[in-house]
Amino acid sequence: MKEVKIGICGLGTVGGGTVTVLQRNAELIAGRAGCRLIIAQAASRRRPEHIELGTIPFSDDIFQVVQNPEIDIVVELIGGCETALELVLAAIENGKHVVTANKALIAVHGNEIFEAAARHGVVVAFESSVAGGIPVLKAIREGLAANRINWLAGIINGTGNYILSEMRSGRAFDEVLREAQALGYAEADPTFDVEGIDAAHKLTILASSAFGVPLQFEKAYTEGIANITPYDISHAESLGYRIKHLGIARRQADGIELRVHPTLVPVRHLIANVDGVLNAVLVDGDAVGQTMYYGPGAGAEATASAVIADLVDVARSVAAGSSQRVPYLGFEPEALEELAVLPMEEVHSAFYLRIHALDRPGVLAKIASILSEHGINIESIMQKETEVQDNTIPVIILTHTVKERQINRAIADLEALPDIPQRVVRIRAEHFPD
Ligand SMILES: NC(=O)C1=CN([C@@H]2O[C@H](COP(=O)(O)OP(=O)(O)OC[C@H]3O[C@@H](n4cnc5c(N)ncnc54)[C@H](O)[C@@H]3O)[C@@H](O)[C@H]2O)C=CC1
Numbered sequence: 001m002k003e004v005k006i007g008i009c010g011l012g013t014v015g016g017g018t019v020t021v022l023q024r025n026a027e028l029i030a031g032r033a034g035c036r037l038i039i040a041q042a043a044s045r046r047r048p049e050h051i052e053l054g055t056i057p058f059s060d061d062i063f064q065v066v067q068n069p070e071i072d073i074v075v076e077l078i079g080g081c082e083t084a085l086e087l088v089l090a091a092i093e094n095g096k097h098v099v100t101a102n103k104a105l106i107a108v109h110g111n112e113i114f115e116a117a118a119r120h121g122v123v124v125a126f127e128s129s130v131a132g133g134i135p136v137l138k139a140i141r142e143g144l145a146a147n148r149i150n151w152l153a154g155i156i157n158g159t160g161n162y163i164l165s166e167m168r169s170g171r172a173f174d175e176v177l178r179e180a181q182a183l184g185y186a187e188a189d190p191t192f193d194v195e196g197i198d199a200a201h202k203l204t205i206l207a208s209s210a211f212g213v214p215l216q217f218e219k220a221y222t223e224g225i226a227n228i229t230p231y232d233i234s235h236a237e238s239l240g241y242r243i244k245h246l247g248i249a250r251r252q253a254d255g256i257e258l259r260v261h262p263t264l265v266p267v268r269h270l271i272a273n274v275d276g277v278l279n280a281v282l283v284d285g286d287a288v289g290q291t292m293y294y295g296p297g298a299g300a301e302a303t304a305s306a307v308i309a310d311l312v313d314v315a316r317s318v319a320a321g322s323s324q325r326v327p328y329l330g331f332e333p334e335a336l337e338e339l340a341v342l343p344m345e346e347v348h349s350a351f352y353l354r355i356h357a358l359d360r361p362g363v364l365a366k367i368a369s370i371l372s373e374h375g376i377n378i379e380s381i382m383q384k385e386t387e388v389q390d391n392t393i394p395v396i397i398l399t400h401t402v403k404e405r406q407i408n409r410a411i412a413d414l415e416a417l418p419d420i421p422q423r424v425v426r427i428r429a430e431h432f433p434d
């Protein structure tokens, strides 16, 4: 049987999982790929103690892997952007195919990397970069190729979803984050998870694959989960909603929405019930309707599953000597569109508002009148008389769907009232069509 030689750079969580699964399932993978995947070299800062490397040659210099003439496919699992970009471009220039789990690298430098790969006749595969083990890019680029995709929405950060899920049972944010780090779910810099940057990287890749637009991470609206409190989680629940951190991309007539933020989702919706490190991506296509892809979004072997699926894909084409591949973003480069990313003020959502108002007669009427002046209808309102804090009473409001611009103006007017001494808390809400 033909052999395809691979070199693995980075032996941390995902690198370790990849070595383990490649060794454990070697026969099965060879049967599927039609060739043997041989790890010809592995490199990382330190020789890992917890990974059984056996006879695999080890180096502490990742650049040795891209210079190794034996190697056909370089697997980049070091993370980060600077060295990873240098490594991947060097691999491509040396005529090597690349498999990477690095969403930051693809979202920020993907356009440049794909051009370099096309010039050198090699491929770059990145299924594991989005939603870990879930084959969602394959589903969008291949399985849904017939569809005009209208919108997609997903829980695409395992760490953030793990934190929000555990907070529902009253656990503290910092303690749960430390646990997610210990389980290998979090990024090297966990602020990427907490501030929504990791989800924005993944949403950028999903949106480009769904709509056929160039990668444009810098235009994504990004808001994380750091300000979500147990108080809002429990009040959202009493309104029949759960707070999830979602990435949403929607095609509008004049552009696309590209946004990542905490969102109230009706509790009965499937996506509200995706908990822990699990991810889910809901995709609406004009022919198929809605499909949802669900599974582990992070973790060593779950992510290795997608890394190895890419290795099998690339190895099959190397073994067959074929250059026919699914295009990176699922569209031929000349079919990509320059659709504008819409400013957030043009986006429509319903809103959960938490307003702390002084306990004076007529305050509720003033709030209702300001919302009405801005054309905002109220779906439900709760005044928590028993929860007086600093002389204020929380008023929780759920609005109907409005333009972001309307809510911004209404909140500015509310915050200008002497009766409302604190900032208004707002969280967007989505009602997915059936
Ligand atoms: N942990 C997860 O569940 C998932 C991670 N990813 C992505 O996979 C990539 C790797 O993530 P993890 O395995 O979690 O990270 P990690 O921090 O556990 O592993 C990275 C490894 O690369 C090594 N390394 C980094 N820079 C190096 C350099 N310049 N020279 C030599 N060695 C170097 C580190 O020493 C470490 O062993 C990242 O891009 C991450 O975003 C993607 C999906 C899931």
Ligand SMILES: N[C@@H](CC=O)C(=O)O
Pocket (backbone or CB within 6 Å): 129, 131, 132, 156, 157, 158, 159, 160, 185, 186, 187, 193, 198, 297, 298, 299
């Ligand atoms: N830190 C990421 C890892 C997978 O992409 C996450 O928590 O989802």
Ligand code: NA
Pocket (backbone or CB within 6 Å): 127, 128, 129, 130, 131, 132, 133, 134, 135, 136, 137, 306
């Ligand atoms: Na994936």
